[in-house]
Amino acid sequence: MAVTEEQIxxxxxxxxxxxxxxxxxxxxxxxxxxxxxxxxxxxxxGELRLKGVGPMIDVFKAEGWEQWTYTRKDGAAxxxxxxxxxxxxxxxxxxxxIWARRALSHL
Numbered sequence: 001m002a003v004t005e006e007q008i009x010x011x012x013x014x015x016x017x018x019x020x021x022x023x024x025x026x027x028x029x030x031x032x033x034x035x036x037x038x039x040x041x042x043x044x045x046g047e048l049r050l051k052g053v054g055p056m057i058d059v060f061k062a063e064g065w066e067q068w069t070y071t072r073k074d075g076a077a078x079x080x081x082x083x084x085x086x087x088x089x090x091x092x093x094x095x096x097x098i099w100a101r102r103a104l105s106h107l
Contacts (some may be wrong), residue, residue, distance in 0.1 A: 003030045003042060011042055014090070017097035018103050018104070041082050045103035048090065050099060054106040057081075 003025055011032050012021045019034040028044035041049045049068055052060045060067070065083040072078050089096045 002028060003044070007042060007046070011040070011048065014041070014048075014096050015095050015100050016093060018100045034104065037104065037107055039100055039107060042083075050085055050103045051081055051107060052083045053081050056103050056106045059102070069093045099107050 002035050004044070008023055008030065011023065011030065015034075017034065018039070022033045024031045030042040031038045032040040033044065039051050041051075043049065050060075052065075060083040063086075065086065068080040068082040068084070069077055070080070085096065085099070089099060
């Protein structure tokens with residue numbers, strides 16, 4: 001399913017405190033950027049994920065966030081550096097932006 005204008009407005013509002021937000025539709029989903037750096041993805045399924053690398057990997061794991069994994073054509077599991085944002089943050093732009101800024105500090 002393609003990303004809607006309402007979904008774009010939602011992520012822009014959710015992350016408004018991060019800084020100027022830009023978006024780019026890709027692969028049926030949406031890349032979410034600030035200052036030219038991608039820090040989140042809105043998946044075509046509607047899932048919203050923050051990018052987490054370096055020390056944020058351990059932070060997200062400790063908080064119980066789910067990492068984006070998929071099965072390759074050869075049957076092996078692989079993962080991407082994006083973590084499912086907990087449901088409660090989707091209703092809290094202030095906390096969602098805090099988490100996004102934390103993740104951005106390691107990109």
